[in-house]
Amino acid sequence: MARDNYSYLSHLECPKCGLIYHSTGVQQLCSCGSPLLARYDLESLRKVWNPSSLQGREMNLWRYHELLPVREPQHMITLGEGMTPLLRMPSLGIDMSIPHLYMKDESLMPSGSFKARGAAVGISKAKELGVKRFAMPSNGNAGAAWSLYAARAGMSSSVVMPVDAPLITREECIAAGAELLLVKGLISDAGRIVAEKVKREGLYDASTLKEPYRIEGKKTMGFEIIEQMDFQIPDVILYATGGGVGLIGIYKALQELQEIGWISGPLPKLVAVQSENCAPIVRAWENQLTESVFWDKSSTAAYGINVPKAIGDFLVLDALYKTGGAAISVTEEEILAEQRRVTRMEGSFLCPEGAAAFAAARILRANGWIEEEEKVVVINTGSGLKYPGASAQAIPLLDPEDVWPDYGDKEEASSVTKR
Ligand SMILES: Cc1ncc(COP(=O)(O)O)c(C=O)c1O
Ligand SMILES: [Zn+2]
Numbered sequence: 001m002a003r004d005n006y007s008y009l010s011h012l013e014c015p016k017c018g019l020i021y022h023s024t025g026v027q028q029l030c031s032c033g034s035p036l037l038a039r040y041d042l043e044s045l046r047k048v049w050n051p052s053s054l055q056g057r058e059m060n061l062w063r064y065h066e067l068l069p070v071r072e073p074q075h076m077i078t079l080g081e082g083m084t085p086l087l088r089m090p091s092l093g094i095d096m097s098i099p100h101l102y103m104k105d106e107s108l109m110p111s112g113s114f115k116a117r118g119a120a121v122g123i124s125k126a127k128e129l130g131v132k133r134f135a136m137p138s139n140g141n142a143g144a145a146w147s148l149y150a151a152r153a154g155m156s157s158s159v160v161m162p163v164d165a166p167l168i169t170r171e172e173c174i175a176a177g178a179e180l181l182l183v184k185g186l187i188s189d190a191g192r193i194v195a196e197k198v199k200r201e202g203l204y205d206a207s208t209l210k211e212p213y214r215i216e217g218k219k220t221m222g223f224e225i226i227e228q229m230d231f232q233i234p235d236v237i238l239y240a241t242g243g244g245v246g247l248i249g250i251y252k253a254l255q256e257l258q259e260i261g262w263i264s265g266p267l268p269k270l271v272a273v274q275s276e277n278c279a280p281i282v283r284a285w286e287n288q289l290t291e292s293v294f295w296d297k298s299s300t301a302a303y304g305i306n307v308p309k310a311i312g313d314f315l316v317l318d319a320l321y322k323t324g325g326a327a328i329s330v331t332e333e334e335i336l337a338e339q340r341r342v343t344r345m346e347g348s349f350l351c352p353e354g355a356a357a358f359a360a361a362r363i364l365r366a367n368g369w370i371e372e373e374e375k376v377v378v379i380n381t382g383s384g385l386k387y388p389g390a391s392a393q394a395i396p397l398l399d400p401e402d403v404w405p406d407y408g409d410k411e412e413a414s415s416v417t418k419r
Pocket of ligand 2: 030
Protein backbone atom coordinates (compact mmCIF):
# COMPACT_ATOMS: atom_id res chain seq x y z
CA MET A 1 0.00 0.00 0.00
CA ALA A 2 1.11 3.52 -0.77
CA ARG A 3 2.92 5.31 2.03
CA ASP A 4 5.86 7.51 2.71
CA ASN A 5 7.97 7.88 5.80
CA TYR A 6 6.39 10.98 7.26
CA SER A 7 2.78 9.78 7.14
CA TYR A 8 1.59 6.20 6.78
CA LEU A 9 -1.79 7.36 5.47
CA SER A 10 -3.01 4.71 3.08
CA HIS A 11 -6.62 5.31 2.06
CA LEU A 12 -10.07 6.42 3.23
CA GLU A 13 -12.66 3.88 4.25
CA CYS A 14 -16.41 4.06 4.83
CA PRO A 15 -17.26 2.60 8.25
CA LYS A 16 -20.83 2.01 7.08
CA CYS A 17 -20.64 0.35 3.65
CA GLY A 18 -16.92 -0.48 3.47
CA LEU A 19 -16.20 1.47 0.25
CA ILE A 20 -12.56 2.48 -0.15
CA TYR A 21 -11.42 5.86 -1.52
CA HIS A 22 -8.05 7.31 -2.50
CA SER A 23 -6.56 9.73 -0.01
CA THR A 24 -4.77 11.77 -2.65
CA GLY A 25 -7.58 14.20 -3.53
CA VAL A 26 -10.39 16.06 -1.82
CA GLN A 27 -13.03 13.69 -0.47
CA GLN A 28 -16.06 14.58 1.57
CA LEU A 29 -18.72 12.02 2.54
CA CYS A 30 -19.03 8.48 1.16
CA SER A 31 -21.57 8.04 -1.63
CA CYS A 32 -23.77 6.31 0.99
CA GLY A 33 -23.78 9.52 3.08
CA SER A 34 -21.51 8.26 5.86
CA PRO A 35 -18.35 10.02 7.07
CA LEU A 36 -15.09 8.48 5.84
CA LEU A 37 -12.25 7.45 8.12
CA ALA A 38 -8.53 7.72 7.37
CA ARG A 39 -6.70 4.39 7.35
CA TYR A 40 -2.96 3.89 7.74
CA ASP A 41 -0.53 1.19 6.70
CA LEU A 42 -0.28 -0.12 10.25
CA GLU A 43 1.38 -3.37 9.14
CA SER A 44 4.43 -1.51 7.85
CA LEU A 45 4.38 1.04 10.66
CA ARG A 46 4.47 -1.54 13.45
CA LYS A 47 7.76 -2.90 12.08
CA VAL A 48 9.57 0.43 12.29
CA TRP A 49 7.87 2.45 15.03
CA ASN A 50 7.98 2.04 18.80
CA PRO A 51 7.46 4.31 21.80
CA SER A 52 11.16 5.19 21.92
CA SER A 53 10.77 6.70 18.43
CA LEU A 54 8.97 9.57 20.19
CA GLN A 55 11.92 10.51 22.34
CA GLY A 56 13.33 13.95 21.56
CA ARG A 57 10.39 14.96 19.41
CA GLU A 58 8.68 18.29 19.94
CA MET A 59 6.00 18.36 22.61
CA ASN A 60 3.10 18.96 20.28
CA LEU A 61 0.64 16.73 18.48
CA TRP A 62 2.84 16.43 15.38
CA ARG A 63 5.08 14.05 17.33
CA TYR A 64 2.64 11.38 16.09
CA HIS A 65 3.00 12.39 12.43
CA GLU A 66 3.24 8.80 11.21
CA LEU A 67 -0.40 8.38 12.26
CA LEU A 68 -1.51 11.76 10.96
CA PRO A 69 -2.65 12.39 7.39
CA VAL A 70 -0.28 15.19 6.33
CA ARG A 71 2.27 13.70 3.93
CA GLU A 72 4.72 16.60 3.62
CA PRO A 73 5.99 18.40 6.73
CA GLN A 74 6.03 21.74 4.89
CA HIS A 75 2.24 21.67 4.82
CA MET A 76 1.99 21.51 8.58
CA ILE A 77 0.23 24.57 10.01
CA THR A 78 0.98 24.77 13.69
CA LEU A 79 0.47 27.15 16.60
CA GLY A 80 2.20 24.74 18.96
CA GLU A 81 -0.93 22.71 19.75
CA GLY A 82 -0.98 19.52 21.78
CA MET A 83 0.72 17.76 24.70
CA THR A 84 -1.60 19.50 27.12
CA PRO A 85 -1.18 18.56 30.79
CA LEU A 86 -2.66 15.40 32.22
CA LEU A 87 -3.16 16.63 35.79
CA ARG A 88 -3.90 14.70 38.95
CA MET A 89 -6.96 16.15 40.68
CA PRO A 90 -6.22 15.25 44.30
CA SER A 91 -8.73 17.41 46.20
CA LEU A 92 -11.55 16.79 43.78
CA GLY A 93 -10.62 13.11 43.72
CA ILE A 94 -11.08 12.91 47.51
CA ASP A 95 -14.32 14.84 47.25
CA MET A 96 -15.65 12.42 44.62
CA SER A 97 -14.04 9.36 46.13
CA ILE A 98 -12.04 8.75 42.96
CA PRO A 99 -8.43 8.78 44.19
CA HIS A 100 -7.00 8.23 40.71
CA LEU A 101 -8.75 11.15 39.05
CA TYR A 102 -7.02 12.99 36.20
CA MET A 103 -7.90 15.92 33.98
CA LYS A 104 -6.66 16.18 30.42
CA ASP A 105 -6.58 19.96 30.30
CA GLU A 106 -7.34 21.30 26.86
CA SER A 107 -7.80 24.84 28.15
CA LEU A 108 -4.15 25.46 27.32
CA MET A 109 -4.64 24.93 23.60
CA PRO A 110 -4.35 27.82 21.13
CA SER A 111 -7.74 29.59 21.11
CA GLY A 112 -8.49 27.95 24.47
CA SER A 113 -10.15 24.74 23.36
CA PHE A 114 -9.40 21.26 22.03
CA LYS A 115 -10.89 22.37 18.70
CA ALA A 116 -7.38 23.57 17.82
CA ARG A 117 -6.39 19.92 17.32
CA GLY A 118 -8.97 19.33 14.62
CA ALA A 119 -8.23 22.71 13.06
CA ALA A 120 -4.45 22.20 12.95
CA VAL A 121 -4.68 18.82 11.23
CA GLY A 122 -7.79 19.60 9.17
CA ILE A 123 -6.37 22.87 7.81
CA SER A 124 -2.91 21.41 7.18
CA LYS A 125 -4.38 18.54 5.19
CA ALA A 126 -6.76 20.86 3.32
CA LYS A 127 -3.78 23.02 2.37
CA GLU A 128 -1.87 19.99 1.19
CA LEU A 129 -4.85 19.05 -0.99
CA GLY A 130 -4.92 22.53 -2.53
CA VAL A 131 -8.06 23.84 -0.79
CA LYS A 132 -8.25 27.64 -0.84
CA ARG A 133 -11.60 28.33 0.80
CA PHE A 134 -13.87 26.40 3.12
CA ALA A 135 -17.14 26.82 5.00
CA MET A 136 -18.29 25.29 8.26
CA PRO A 137 -21.06 25.50 10.86
CA SER A 138 -19.87 25.82 14.44
CA ASN A 139 -21.08 26.18 18.00
CA GLY A 140 -18.28 28.72 18.44
CA ASN A 141 -14.99 27.15 19.41
CA ALA A 142 -14.42 25.16 16.21
CA GLY A 143 -15.21 28.17 14.03
CA ALA A 144 -12.78 30.28 16.04
CA ALA A 145 -10.00 27.70 15.86
CA TRP A 146 -10.48 27.01 12.14
CA SER A 147 -10.53 30.75 11.34
CA LEU A 148 -7.26 31.27 13.19
CA TYR A 149 -5.47 28.33 11.59
CA ALA A 150 -6.88 29.35 8.20
CA ALA A 151 -5.34 32.80 8.70
CA ARG A 152 -1.97 31.20 9.37
CA ALA A 153 -2.35 28.98 6.32
CA GLY A 154 -3.41 31.85 4.06
CA MET A 155 -6.78 30.23 3.42
CA SER A 156 -10.14 31.96 3.55
CA SER A 157 -12.90 30.75 5.80
CA SER A 158 -16.66 31.13 6.14
CA VAL A 159 -18.22 30.28 9.47
CA VAL A 160 -21.93 30.06 10.27
CA MET A 161 -22.75 30.18 14.00
CA PRO A 162 -25.88 30.22 16.11
CA VAL A 163 -26.46 33.74 17.41
CA ASP A 164 -26.24 32.41 20.99
CA ALA A 165 -22.73 30.96 20.60
CA PRO A 166 -20.14 32.44 23.02
CA LEU A 167 -19.41 36.04 21.99
CA ILE A 168 -15.67 35.70 22.23
CA THR A 169 -15.64 33.05 19.51
CA ARG A 170 -17.25 35.57 17.14
CA GLU A 171 -14.48 38.01 17.96
CA GLU A 172 -11.86 35.40 17.14
CA CYS A 173 -13.40 34.67 13.74
CA ILE A 174 -13.63 38.35 12.85
CA ALA A 175 -10.13 39.12 14.10
CA ALA A 176 -8.82 36.30 11.91
CA GLY A 177 -10.55 37.74 8.84
CA ALA A 178 -13.18 35.02 8.44
CA GLU A 179 -16.54 35.63 6.84
CA LEU A 180 -18.93 35.16 9.78
CA LEU A 181 -22.66 34.64 9.49
CA LEU A 182 -25.01 34.29 12.46
CA VAL A 183 -28.21 32.29 12.42
CA LYS A 184 -31.20 32.60 14.71
CA GLY A 185 -31.21 28.92 15.46
CA LEU A 186 -29.06 25.91 16.33
CA ILE A 187 -25.98 24.32 14.79
CA SER A 188 -28.30 22.09 12.76
CA ASP A 189 -29.70 25.25 11.10
CA ALA A 190 -26.18 26.55 10.55
CA GLY A 191 -25.33 23.19 8.96
CA ARG A 192 -28.13 23.53 6.41
CA ILE A 193 -26.96 27.02 5.44
CA VAL A 194 -23.38 25.78 5.04
CA ALA A 195 -24.53 22.89 2.84
CA GLU A 196 -26.28 25.38 0.55
CA LYS A 197 -23.31 27.76 0.56
CA VAL A 198 -20.94 24.94 -0.30
CA LYS A 199 -23.15 23.93 -3.23
CA ARG A 200 -23.61 27.45 -4.58
CA GLU A 201 -20.06 28.68 -4.12
CA GLY A 202 -18.14 25.45 -4.72
CA LEU A 203 -16.42 25.53 -1.31
CA TYR A 204 -14.68 22.80 0.66
CA ASP A 205 -17.14 21.58 3.29
CA ALA A 206 -15.31 21.52 6.62
CA SER A 207 -18.43 20.57 8.64
CA THR A 208 -17.93 18.01 11.39
CA LEU A 209 -17.04 14.65 9.80
CA LYS A 210 -17.89 15.87 6.29
CA GLU A 211 -14.15 16.00 5.72
CA PRO A 212 -12.15 13.06 7.06
CA TYR A 213 -9.22 14.80 8.78
CA ARG A 214 -10.50 16.88 11.70
CA ILE A 215 -11.01 13.67 13.62
CA GLU A 216 -7.37 12.77 12.99
CA GLY A 217 -6.33 15.86 14.93
CA LYS A 218 -8.71 15.13 17.77
CA LYS A 219 -7.56 11.55 18.09
CA THR A 220 -4.17 12.82 19.32
CA MET A 221 -5.82 13.34 22.73
CA GLY A 222 -5.91 9.54 22.90
CA PHE A 223 -2.23 9.18 21.93
CA GLU A 224 -1.22 11.78 24.50
CA ILE A 225 -3.21 10.27 27.36
CA ILE A 226 -1.57 6.89 26.74
CA GLU A 227 1.93 8.36 26.40
CA GLN A 228 1.44 10.51 29.52
CA MET A 229 0.33 7.41 31.45
CA ASP A 230 3.47 5.57 30.41
CA PHE A 231 1.57 3.34 28.01
CA GLN A 232 -0.78 2.14 30.72
CA ILE A 233 -4.47 2.23 29.89
CA PRO A 234 -6.85 4.21 32.13
CA ASP A 235 -10.09 2.49 33.13
CA VAL A 236 -12.54 5.24 32.18
CA ILE A 237 -12.43 8.32 29.94
CA LEU A 238 -15.27 10.85 30.15
CA TYR A 239 -15.97 13.29 27.36
CA ALA A 240 -18.67 15.95 26.86
CA THR A 241 -20.26 14.93 23.59
CA GLY A 242 -21.76 17.18 20.95
CA GLY A 243 -20.78 15.96 17.50
CA GLY A 244 -18.77 13.33 19.32
CA VAL A 245 -15.64 13.70 17.22
CA GLY A 246 -13.31 13.76 20.22
CA LEU A 247 -14.74 10.51 21.52
CA ILE A 248 -14.67 8.78 18.13
CA GLY A 249 -11.14 10.10 17.69
CA ILE A 250 -9.92 8.82 21.06
CA TYR A 251 -11.42 5.40 20.29
CA LYS A 252 -9.73 5.37 16.88
CA ALA A 253 -6.38 6.32 18.45
CA LEU A 254 -6.64 3.51 20.98
CA GLN A 255 -7.48 0.99 18.28
CA GLU A 256 -4.51 2.13 16.19
CA LEU A 257 -2.15 1.85 19.18
CA GLN A 258 -3.51 -1.62 19.83
CA GLU A 259 -2.93 -2.64 16.22
CA ILE A 260 0.68 -1.48 16.20
CA GLY A 261 1.23 -3.27 19.52
CA TRP A 262 1.89 -0.26 21.76
CA ILE A 263 -0.93 -1.13 24.15
CA SER A 264 -2.70 -4.35 25.02
CA GLY A 265 -5.59 -5.42 27.21
CA PRO A 266 -9.09 -4.00 27.43
CA LEU A 267 -9.61 -0.44 26.24
CA PRO A 268 -10.89 2.22 28.63
CA LYS A 269 -14.65 2.43 29.06
CA LEU A 270 -15.62 5.54 27.09
CA VAL A 271 -18.37 7.73 28.52
CA ALA A 272 -20.35 10.25 26.46
CA VAL A 273 -21.68 13.07 28.63
CA GLN A 274 -24.55 15.35 27.57
CA SER A 275 -26.83 17.95 29.12
CA GLU A 276 -30.27 16.65 30.02
CA ASN A 277 -31.58 19.45 27.75
CA CYS A 278 -29.80 17.96 24.74
CA ALA A 279 -29.19 14.26 25.17
CA PRO A 280 -29.80 12.41 21.89
CA ILE A 281 -26.84 10.06 22.35
CA VAL A 282 -27.89 9.24 25.92
CA ARG A 283 -31.43 8.44 24.81
CA ALA A 284 -30.14 6.23 22.01
CA TRP A 285 -27.70 4.44 24.33
CA GLU A 286 -30.41 3.86 26.96
CA ASN A 287 -32.52 2.22 24.27
CA GLN A 288 -29.51 0.33 22.89
CA LEU A 289 -30.02 1.92 19.47
CA THR A 290 -27.31 2.31 16.85
CA GLU A 291 -28.37 5.83 15.82
CA SER A 292 -29.85 8.82 17.63
CA VAL A 293 -33.06 10.75 17.00
CA PHE A 294 -33.10 14.56 16.52
CA TRP A 295 -33.53 16.29 19.92
CA ASP A 296 -36.18 19.02 19.75
CA LYS A 297 -35.78 22.40 21.46
CA SER A 298 -32.31 21.75 22.84
CA SER A 299 -30.52 24.33 25.01
CA THR A 300 -27.61 24.27 27.44
CA ALA A 301 -25.01 26.59 28.99
CA ALA A 302 -22.45 24.01 27.81
CA TYR A 303 -22.83 25.44 24.36
CA GLY A 304 -20.41 23.14 22.56
CA ILE A 305 -22.61 20.14 23.31
CA ASN A 306 -25.82 21.67 22.02
CA VAL A 307 -25.97 19.31 19.03
CA PRO A 308 -29.46 17.86 18.49
CA LYS A 309 -28.32 15.17 16.03
CA ALA A 310 -24.76 14.28 15.14
CA ILE A 311 -23.75 12.89 11.75
CA GLY A 312 -21.32 10.52 13.48
CA ASP A 313 -23.79 9.37 16.15
CA PHE A 314 -23.50 5.73 15.05
CA LEU A 315 -19.72 5.88 15.51
CA VAL A 316 -20.07 7.38 19.01
CA LEU A 317 -22.57 4.70 20.02
CA ASP A 318 -20.40 1.96 18.54
CA ALA A 319 -17.43 3.19 20.63
CA LEU A 320 -19.59 3.16 23.78
CA TYR A 321 -20.90 -0.37 23.14
CA LYS A 322 -17.51 -1.82 22.11
CA THR A 323 -15.69 -0.46 25.17
CA GLY A 324 -18.42 -1.29 27.69
CA GLY A 325 -18.86 2.44 28.24
CA ALA A 326 -21.95 4.51 28.92
CA ALA A 327 -23.83 7.67 28.03
CA ILE A 328 -25.13 9.90 30.80
CA SER A 329 -26.85 13.25 31.03
CA VAL A 330 -26.38 15.88 33.73
CA THR A 331 -28.58 18.81 34.69
CA GLU A 332 -27.70 22.45 34.04
CA GLU A 333 -27.46 22.99 37.80
CA GLU A 334 -25.00 20.10 38.13
CA ILE A 335 -22.85 21.56 35.34
CA LEU A 336 -22.58 25.01 36.89
CA ALA A 337 -22.11 23.67 40.43
CA GLU A 338 -19.33 21.38 39.22
CA GLN A 339 -17.64 24.22 37.33
CA ARG A 340 -17.46 26.20 40.60
CA ARG A 341 -16.33 23.18 42.59
CA VAL A 342 -13.50 22.21 40.24
CA THR A 343 -12.29 25.79 40.04
CA ARG A 344 -12.37 26.27 43.81
CA MET A 345 -10.79 22.92 44.65
CA GLU A 346 -8.19 22.67 41.92
CA GLY A 347 -7.68 26.18 40.57
CA SER A 348 -8.62 25.23 37.07
CA PHE A 349 -11.23 27.52 35.53
CA LEU A 350 -12.72 24.99 33.19
CA CYS A 351 -15.42 25.35 30.55
CA PRO A 352 -19.01 24.22 31.23
CA GLU A 353 -18.54 21.24 28.86
CA GLY A 354 -15.57 20.04 30.92
CA ALA A 355 -17.60 20.63 34.07
CA ALA A 356 -20.37 18.44 32.66
CA ALA A 357 -17.88 15.60 32.27
CA PHE A 358 -16.71 16.00 35.89
CA ALA A 359 -20.31 16.11 37.08
CA ALA A 360 -20.90 12.83 35.26
CA ALA A 361 -17.85 11.24 36.92
CA ARG A 362 -19.26 12.25 40.29
CA ILE A 363 -22.63 10.65 39.53
CA LEU A 364 -21.12 7.47 38.10
CA ARG A 365 -18.90 7.06 41.17
CA ALA A 366 -21.83 7.70 43.52
CA ASN A 367 -23.93 5.01 41.83
CA GLY A 368 -21.02 2.57 41.73
CA TRP A 369 -20.54 2.44 37.95
CA ILE A 370 -17.04 3.84 38.50
CA GLU A 371 -15.16 1.86 41.13
CA GLU A 372 -12.96 3.48 43.73
CA GLU A 373 -9.65 2.11 42.46
CA GLU A 374 -10.26 2.91 38.81
CA LYS A 375 -8.07 5.37 36.93
CA VAL A 376 -10.43 7.98 35.55
CA VAL A 377 -9.55 10.61 32.96
CA VAL A 378 -11.91 13.53 32.43
CA ILE A 379 -11.35 15.68 29.37
CA ASN A 380 -11.68 19.39 30.02
CA THR A 381 -12.27 20.47 26.44
CA GLY A 382 -11.66 24.18 26.94
CA SER A 383 -11.13 27.20 29.12
CA GLY A 384 -13.75 28.91 31.25
CA LEU A 385 -12.30 32.18 29.91
CA LYS A 386 -14.27 31.60 26.73
CA TYR A 387 -17.59 31.93 28.60
CA PRO A 388 -17.45 35.29 30.38
CA GLY A 389 -20.37 36.01 32.66
CA ALA A 390 -21.42 32.40 33.07
CA SER A 391 -21.01 32.60 36.83
CA ALA A 392 -22.78 35.89 37.49
CA GLN A 393 -22.73 36.88 41.12
CA ALA A 394 -22.87 40.05 43.18
CA ILE A 395 -19.47 41.72 43.62
CA PRO A 396 -18.87 44.69 45.98
CA LEU A 397 -18.32 47.92 44.06
CA LEU A 398 -16.25 50.33 46.13
CA ASP A 399 -16.33 54.11 46.18
CA PRO A 400 -12.70 55.37 45.93
CA GLU A 401 -13.55 58.36 48.17
CA ASP A 402 -14.48 56.12 51.09
CA VAL A 403 -11.45 55.35 53.27
CA TRP A 404 -12.98 52.16 54.59
CA PRO A 405 -16.30 51.49 52.91
CA ASP A 406 -18.82 49.12 54.33
CA TYR A 407 -18.38 46.58 51.59
CA GLY A 408 -20.08 43.85 53.58
CA ASP A 409 -23.41 45.24 52.47
CA LYS A 410 -23.64 43.88 48.96
CA GLU A 411 -27.12 45.27 48.42
CA GLU A 412 -25.86 48.75 49.01
CA ALA A 413 -22.65 48.75 47.03
CA SER A 414 -22.65 46.08 44.41
CA SER A 415 -22.55 45.41 40.71
CA VAL A 416 -23.70 42.20 39.16
CA THR A 417 -21.77 40.74 36.28
CA LYS A 418 -24.18 39.50 33.71
CA ARG A 419 -23.80 37.68 30.41
C1 LIG B 1 -15.61 23.27 24.69
C2 LIG B 1 -16.25 22.18 23.89
N1 LIG B 1 -16.38 20.96 24.44
C3 LIG B 1 -16.95 19.94 23.77
C4 LIG B 1 -17.46 20.11 22.50
C5 LIG B 1 -18.07 18.94 21.80
O1 LIG B 1 -17.20 18.45 20.82
P1 LIG B 1 -17.60 17.32 19.80
O2 LIG B 1 -18.41 18.00 18.74
O3 LIG B 1 -16.33 16.77 19.29
O4 LIG B 1 -18.41 16.31 20.56
C6 LIG B 1 -17.35 21.37 21.89
C7 LIG B 1 -17.89 21.60 20.53
O5 LIG B 1 -18.13 22.70 20.10
C8 LIG B 1 -16.73 22.42 22.60
O6 LIG B 1 -16.60 23.65 22.05
ZN1 LIG C 1 -20.39 4.26 2.55
